[in-house]
Amino acid sequence: MSVIRQNLSECIGCGTCVKVCPMDVFRLDVEHSKSVIAYVQNCQTCGQCWLNCPTDSIGLQDAEVSFGINNGR
Amino acid sequence: MNRDHQNHGAKLFAGKDVPRRDFLRGAAVATGATGAMGLVGSSVAMAAAGDEETDGTFAHDAKMTADENGLVPDATTDITYLPRRGEYPTPSVPEPDITEYSCDVLVVGGGLAGLNAAWAAAQAGSNVILVEKATPGYGGLSAWPSCTAFYDPELDADMDLWDQYMRNSCECFANLNWEDAWCAESKSTFQRLCDWGWIQSYPRAADTEYWVDGNIYHDNLKGYKNSVPDRRKVFGEVLDANGVTTLDHVMVTDIIEKDGTCVGAVCLHYQSETVITITAKAVVLATGNGVLKPMGYPIGSDTYDGLWIGYQHGLPVTGLEFEDFHMTTSYAPSNGLTNNAYPYLEPVWPTGGTVTADNLSKNRGVNERYSQCVDGFDLAKNDVTLMDGQENGAAASAASQAGNEDDPRKGKMTSPLPKGHVYGAAIGMSVHTASGIWCGIDDLDCFTGMPGLYAAGDGTNGCYVGGPCYGAQRGSTSSFMSMQGAHAGSAAAAYAATVGDVELPADEVKALQEKALQPTTVEKGFNPEWIREVLHSIMAPNWVNWGGATEATLNAALTNLIELRDQVQGRIYAQNGHALRLAHEVEHMLLVMELKLRVKLERKESRGHHYRRDYPSRDDNYLYYITMTKGADGEVVFGRVELPERWTGDLTADYTVRYPGPQNPLDAKINYPQS
Numbered sequence: 010m011s012v013i014r015q016n017l018s019e020c021i022g023c024g025t026c027v028k029v030c031p032m033d034v035f036r037l038d039v040e041h042s043k044s045v046i047a048y049v050q051n052c053q054t055c056g057q058c059w060l061n062c063p064t065d066s067i068g069l070q071d072a073e074v075s076f077g078i079n080n081g082r
Numbered sequence: 083m084n085r086d087h088q089n090h091g092a093k094l095f096a097g098k099d100v101p102r103r104d105f106l107r108g109a110a111v112a113t114g115a116t117g118a119m120g121l122v123g124s125s126v127a128m129a130a131a132g133d134e135e136t137d138g139t140f141a142h143d144a145k146m147t148a149d150e151n152g153l154v155p156d157a158t159t160d161i162t163y164l165p166r167r168g169e170y171p172t173p174s175v176p177e178p179d180i181t182e183y184s185c186d187v188l189v190v191g192g193g194l195a196g197l198n199a200a201w202a203a204a205q206a207g208s209n210v211i212l213v214e215k216a217t218p219g220y221g222g223l224s225a226w227p228s229c230t231a232f233y234d235p236e237l238d239a240d241m242d243l244w245d246q247y248m249r250n251s252c253e254c255f256a257n258l259n260w261e262d263a264w265c266a267e268s269k270s271t272f273q274r275l276c277d278w279g280w281i282q283s284y285p286r287a288a289d290t291e292y293w294v295d296g297n298i299y300h301d302n303l304k305g306y307k308n309s310v311p312d313r314r315k316v317f318g319e320v321l322d323a324n325g326v327t328t329l330d331h332v333m334v335t336d337i338i339e340k341d342g343t344c345v346g347a348v349c350l351h352y353q354s355e356t357v358i359t360i361t362a363k364a365v366v367l368a369t370g371n372g373v374l375k376p377m378g379y380p381i382g383s384d385t386y387d388g389l390w391i392g393y394q395h396g397l398p399v400t401g402l403e404f405e406d407f408h409m410t411t412s413y414a415p416s417n418g419l420t421n422n423a424y425p426y427l428e429p430v431w432p433t434g435g436t437v438t439a440d441n442l443s444k445n446r447g448v449n450e451r452y453s454q455c456v457d458g459f460d461l462a463k464n465d466v467t468l469m470d471g472q473e474n475g476a477a478a479s480a481a482s483q484a485g486n487e488d489d490p491r492k493g494k495m496t497s498p499l500p501k502g503h504v505y506g507a508a509i510g511m512s513v514h515t516a517s518g519i520w521c522g523i524d525d526l527d528c529f530t531g532m533p534g535l536y537a538a539g540d541g542t543n544g545c546y547v548g549g550p551c552y553g554a555q556r557g558s559t560s561s562f563m564s565m566q567g568a569h570a571g572s573a574a575a576a577y578a579a580t581v582g583d584v585e586l587p588a589d590e591v592k593a594l595q596e597k598a599l600q601p602t603t604v605e606k607g608f609n610p611e612w613i614r615e616v617l618h619s620i621m622a623p624n625w626v627n628w629g630g631a632t633e634a635t636l637n638a639a640l641t642n643l644i645e646l647r648d649q650v651q652g653r654i655y656a657q658n659g660h661a662l663r664l665a666h667e668v669e670h671m672l673l674v675m676e677l678k679l680r681v682k683l684e685r686k687e688s689r690g691h692h693y694r695r696d697y698p699s700r701d702d703n704y705l706y707y708i709t710m711t712k713g714a715d716g717e718v719v720f721g722r723v724e725l726p727e728r729w730t731g732d733l734t735a736d737y738t739v740r741y742p743g744p745q746n747p748l749d750a751k752i753n754y755p756q757s
Binding site: 014017028029030031032033036037038039040041043045046047048050051053054055056057059060061069071073075076 | 215222
């Protein structure tokens with residue numbers, strides 16, 4: 010259950026994915042004019058980013074991404 | 083080029099200016115039923131045969147896979163790999179210029195309830211600020227409704243029949259005071275949503291060239307998307323048109339209370355870890371429902387924020403024992419878009435109305451769902467082409483089929499959706515409008531009892547408009563919460579007009595500001611994502627919720643939860659702004675899940691979406707709302723709200739007359755031998 014980057018060179022840095030994501034997955038790299046999939050593990054695969062992306066930079070996959078988080082530190 | 087594919091890490095990032103992503107060292111992937119195999123450590127990026135230079139992008143990397151010949155180029159276009167390709171480093175987000183605000187009415191939440199509250203308060207002349215964790219219209223559940231119902235006094239059933247329908251469909255538990263208000267105002271509410279452009283006419287997807295079979299991997303979803311208007315941007319337009327100051331990506335962490343009165347709120351621009359303080363004469367909480375993990379249903383940003391605030395300030399909360407379990411497809415179980423693409427994209431169809439004798443007792447599907455859980459799921463249904471029939475969702479209302487020709491609801495329906503046949507989507511979510519802050523039997527102002535504080539919307543105002551069940555009509559939640567938000571905004575504005583200048587209590591504000599940032603100061607402790615995973619695994623099993631709990635299973639879950647809570651309380655760390663938001667959200671979930679388990683233990687019967695295997699039938703000794711209030715020592719104090727006779731119906735009637743259908747398989751065996 011996560012967003013995926015299909016092709017970073019297609020991203021035009023419009024910031025739409027950053028704006029529409031309810032889960033704070035994205036950031037906008039203003040200097041390079043690219044979005045950043047920063048917190049993929051919080052993605053709920055609602056697909057709003059993909060639906061609203063004007064290019065084909067973003068995709069969706071059914072695999073859930075999580076990270077090996079231990080009990081504490 | 084070194085083709086040592088044992089050493090994946092060093093060779094993954096060949097591009098210029100893109101550093102290694104450290105998090106990948108700990109990455110693990112859990113796959114859905116599509117079985118994307120060998121993902122961890124697979125697909126090593128190498129130059130294509132011939133070793134040509136890359137240009138610093140990853141478009142030219144060859145994807146590799148494995149077969150009996152070893153590593154071979156992967157010619158498939160199926161994208162099922164980790165986002166291993168380097169993203170740019172996560173940039174920092176600049177702090178906002180303004181960190182202090184003052185207003186008449188502060189609305190917390192930019193969904194349907196909050197939007198209507200802000201509109202109503204602005205219309206009444208208030209100076210309004212709206213704060214939203216995401217972007218208004220795009221967060222929470224308000225981005226996803228497929229239909230909106232209304233009651234037409236000229237076309238629909240009279241109120242006596244309507245009352246009977248509500249009693250039968252909502253287990254004698256529905257709040258008929260709010261239902262009366264809805265019947266009187268739903269049509270004008272519907273009209274308002276049309277005037278705003280949130281409801282428009284355009285072809286449904288199944289009637290367009292973009293449709294193949296309703297499977298999002300087959301249809302031209304983006305083609306359809308580009309052919310229809312985006313109703314979500316209407317929210318921002320309406321707020322701007324009404325002069326509302328909108329703060330997006332800001333999360334309220336608590337209200338400010340002074341001498342028992344609400345005087346504002348402390349918030350976080352969480353991405354930059356900046357505290358924002360808002361002085362307000364009145365606050366409307368419209369923060370939505372809640373969920374532990376969405377898993378196939380797009381509600382992940384709803385995290386019981388308002389309910390947590392209300393409880394901490396001594397207000398009674400209710401309705402948490404009723405679960406709104408959702409289904410998802412087994413071939414893409416955690417993919418919310420698979421099941422909800424067309425509710426997102428299609429017009430909001432008008433529905434509802436025209437109750438007839440035939441549909442006097444709406445089939446809520448509760449018994450069917452429980453039966454499937456108990457008896458097992460039909461694995462023959464694990465089929466990507468299986469769809470709900472044409473008569474789906476919005477179409478399942480009498481007005482759609484039986485309404486007269488002038489009725490705008492006639493003939494309207496949504497496109498078929500994939501048949502969800504696996505449970506587990508949206509664990510932790512409560513039945514619409516059952517849970518939230520309890521505002522009183524006679525309340526229609528959304529007034530919480532604390533001067534200056536109002537609560538509106540699904541999951542925030544526990545008003546039980548659908549009783550303990552999923553709404554008596556599809557589409558009623560979106561119109562109900564729009565109407566309720568307007569009530570709250572009007573009441574908040576009227577109250578604010580009576581309030582002079584507000585001065586914030588400096589010590590209290592300082593304490594709240596520190597609490598907001600506290601997770602960033604924790605050096606040793608617990609990751610909020612881990613806490614959420616553990617909480618989810620405690621609450622997800624069907625023997626805790628929709629499959630029927632028992633005294634033993636609930637106590638077992640509560641034991642685990644209390645241990646978790648006691649270990650992590652005050653020790654949830656946040657390494658960045660994103661995690662700071664998660665830290666607060668998971669604290670809300672810890673409280674709400676505890677309250678949920680405690681009240682499920684307390685309600686020793688089955689009713690609506692609360693199923694106890696050890697008490698499988700409705701027991702009218704429990705025909706009351708249960709409230710929970712924070713006691714002096716922090717313990718939970720239970721309360722009881724007696725219901726008016728009009729709501730409960732004739733208590734002397736037989737069980738099967740009062741409750742025309744079984745709640746669950748055990749209830750069926752005991753009380754409905756003929757079924």
